Amino acid sequence: MTPSTLYVCVTCRGATPAAAEGPRAGVRLLEAIERQLGEADDGLAVTPVECLSNCQRGCSAAVAAAGKWTYVIGDLDPDRHAGDIVDFARLHRAHELGLPVWRERPAHIRKSTIARVPPMKFEEQR
Amino acid sequence: MTPSTLYVCVTCRGATPAAAEGPRAGVRLLEAIERQLGEADDGLAVTPVECLSNCQRGCSAAVAAAGKWTYVIGDLDPDRHAGDIVDFARLHRAHELGLPVWRERPAHIRKSTIARVPPMKFEEQR
Numbered sequence: 001m002t003p004s005t006l007y008v009c010v011t012c013r014g015a016t017p018a019a020a021e022g023p024r025a026g027v028r029l030l031e032a033i034e035r036q037l038g039e040a041d042d043g044l045a046v047t048p049v050e051c052l053s054n055c056q057r058g059c060s061a062a063v064a065a066a067g068k069w070t071y072v073i074g075d076l077d078p079d080r081h082a083g084d085i086v087d088f089a090r091l092h093r094a095h096e097l098g099l100p101v102w103r104e105r106p107a108h109i110r111k112s113t114i115a116r117v118p119p120m121k122f123e124e125q126r
Numbered sequence: 127m128t129p130s131t132l133y134v135c136v137t138c139r140g141a142t143p144a145a146a147e148g149p150r151a152g153v154r155l156l157e158a159i160e161r162q163l164g165e166a167d168d169g170l171a172v173t174p175v176e177c178l179s180n181c182q183r184g185c186s187a188a189v190a191a192a193g194k195w196t197y198v199i200g201d202l203d204p205d206r207h208a209g210d211i212v213d214f215a216r217l218h219r220a221h222e223l224g225l226p227v228w229r230e231r232p233a234h235i236r237k238s239t240i241a242r243v244p245p246m247k248f249e250e251q252r
Contacts, residue, residue, distance in 0.1 A: 007244060047249075053197075053242040062243045070196065071179075072241040115198040115241050116179040117188045118133060123173075 003043040004065040004093040006085065008033060010048040012058030014078070025078055029059045032082035043093050044086070054114050063089045067119050068098025075112040084108045129169040130191040130219040132211065134159060136174040138184035140204065151204055155185045158208035169219050170212070180240050189215045193245050194224025201238040210234045 014025025023031075030048055037044060054060040057074035063085075064070040071092065073085055084106035091100035097119070102110065140151025149157075156174055163170060180186040183200035189211075190196040197218065199211060210232035217226035223245070228236065 005246075007248070047244075049244055049248070051242075053239050060241070062241070064243060064246070066246055070243050072198070072243060113179050115186070115188070116177075117190060117196050117198060117243070118173075118175055120131075120190070120192055122133070122175070 001043055001093060002065045002067060003045060004063055004068070004089055004098070005045045005047055006033060006089050007047050007049045007052065007062040007064065009050070009052040009054070009058060009060040011051050012055070012060055014059050015075070025059050028078035029061070029076055029082065032078045033061075033086060036082045036086045042090065044089050057112070057114060060114070061085050063092045063098070065093065065098055068092065068095075069119060070098070070117045072114040072116070073109055073112055074114040075108070081108055127169055127219060128191045128193060129171060130189055130194070130215055130224070131171045131173055132159060132215050133173050133175045133178065133188040133190065135176070135178040135180070135184060135186040137177050138181070138186055140185050141201070151185050154204035155187070155202055155208065158204050159187075159212060162208045162212045168216065170215050183238070183240060186240070187211050189218045189224070191219065191224055194218065194221075195245060196224070196243045198240040198242070199235055199238055200240040201234070207234055 008030045010026040012026035052060040054074050059076040060074050062072045087106050088109045092098045134156045136152040138152035178186040180200050185202040186200050188198045213232050214235045218224045
């Protein structure tokens with residue numbers, strides 16, 4: 001199975017104002033995702049990124065893999081949605097083209113999909 | 127120079143209701159982009175796609191190339207913004223990492239960037 005990468009924006013401030021001190025919402029989302037994954041080696045890599053340019057609907061993460069569709073997911077609350085984005089990344093990894101079945105995607109992911117982009121060498125659809 | 131691909135969503139209905147007959151706004155955007163490019167072989171490929179999942183802010187296009195950042199751009203009016211997205215795609219192609227200088231990007235592209243995703247094998251930023 002091709003491994004999938006979860007890119008997590010660590011500069012996101014999130015939907016609600018954070019305390020002046022303490023980590024940014026994006027950093028907390030990253031930490032929540034890493035806790036969720038634990039020590040399991042299930043073909044998911046997590047990579048922090050400075051800005052996925054989805055600032056209006058942060059926190060943000062993207063799921064990508066060689067030869068597969070890339071998904072950008074927004075509106076992620078570090079306290080509530082780490083499990084959803086990890087579940088979606090596992091479905092993405094399990095699907096040959098990175099296109100999880102719609103009804104199997106977590107509800108929050110369905111509502112908060114910001115964009116998707118086809119894999120390289122994608123054949124045109126007319 | 128690595129070629130860049132412009133993925134254009136041809137299922138977008140656009141911001142304004144179209145006539146019941148006639149092509150969808152996304153198809154008109156595709157045609158406008160192809161007219162803009164003309165016969166020039168400048169390292170840009172145009173690929174129609176069914177849905178980039180940016181339906182709330184269509185019309186939509188994405189710019190991608192192997193080893194570079196991918197950008198998703200929205201709010202594209204087929205009658206007004208084909209030149210802007212082509213200019214942005216040329217800047218993307220000209221930049222080693224696909225990161226055009228902010229002030230050189232067309233104003234509409236700066237306002238309407240929906241998301242960006244790092245290239246494969248991107249090193250983490252902590």
